[in-house]
Amino acid sequence: MDSEMLDGAPDLKLILTAGVGSDHVDLGEAAGRNTTVVEQTDSNTMSVAEHAVMQILALVRNFIPAYNDVVSGGWSIGEIAAKSHDLENKTVGIYGAGRIGQLIALRLKPFSVDVSYYKRTLLGTAEEVTMGFRYARLSDMLEECDVIVIASPLTEETCNLFNRKTISKMKRGAHIVNIARGAEVERDAVVEALKSGQLGGYAGDVWDPQPAPEDHPWRTMPRHALTPHISGTTLEGQVRYAEDTRLCLEAYFAGDDFERDHVIVSDGEIQSGSYKALYG
The missing domain is CATH 3.40.50.720 (NAD(P)-binding Rossmann-like Domain)
Known part of the structure; x- marks a missing residue:
């Protein structure tokens, strides 16, 4: 429009x-x-929050390769387990702590993770305690987080926010889950980071453009757990x-x-x- x-x-x-x-x-x-x-x-906030937690687990536990292995007749326990981790004691950053981001934090509480958030307007102390997270700037999230969840609106500020420069500052092998908008990440930078191992995995429910064309590089990049914008x-x-x-x-x-x-x-x-x- x-x-x-x-x-x-x-x-x-x-x-x-x-x-x-x-x-x-x-x-x-x-x-x-x-x-x-x-x-x-x-x-759809509840639906999207549940989807995000599912995708976090799918990446950290290396679920997609395990599923594909058994479907193809394999039994590669050692190879799959070598890239599978507990979520417990990991650090998860939520970039955009609106309704969905807050629900994600609440649903992560039972996993005993350290959760940080970024929001343009800080939440109150009582809200932070209830949600079980602490405020962090993006620069801190990049250095500390094992998983970053993008849950912010698409604006001029967030468009291509997770680009080559940003991703290069993340912990090597960390994961991104994007349930916001596809344009908030740089398409080819994600592909390159997965191939190099800078990113351990990328999951999400949003693409740029949508519907994604058949030759969209995200369809065939390694270590992804993408869905066709059905979370909500x-x-x-x-x-x-x-x-x-x-x-x-x-x-x-x-x-x-x-x-x-x-x-x-x-x-x-x-x-x-x-x-x-x-x-x-």
Whole structure:
């Protein structure tokens, strides 16, 4: 939804995403035209958080090679075990501690891991204690973390944030799990780092572009555990998408206010703090 598309819809009053994430909309243009932008905030957070924990375990325990081994008729215990670790006592960094990032931290608690987080606005002490994590800058995460989970919105600040330079500063053999947006990592840098062993594994649910073309290099790179952007679309998640979309439509046609946390742009202004950082 860019300026050209909006030019072709001069009477457009509402852009309603039946999901989470509004980076596909030029929010500055929408605000300038007084077009309201609404999304279904929190409808898939639980689903995505569970998916992220699953992918962390898949990488650390070297699950995908083990699965492929038995499917192909193998029994390569030594080779697979040589790259399999306990998650216990590892350090996990969560870059972007919004709703999803906080749920990931809570679900990691039973694994006895050391969890750090980065968020543009620091959480309170009580929140940090409840979630079981501590604040850390990205530079500290790169040096300390065995796993970094990317859970931040796609903005100008986060686009290609995990590039060759950034990845080169990570602990050798560390893992990245990206459940945010594909463009937050540099595509070819991930491939190179996996081949060289700088990255021990890459998992995620997001690609750039989407749908990913057949020749996308991530499909064939080593030590990955990628899925086709399905983390938030469990059957339960889809029910929440549909229900929240219905409620938003009913509110709009009745002239009622939307639930506040669903609103990204209204009254000519960007309301979401994450996106304000992008559009100023």
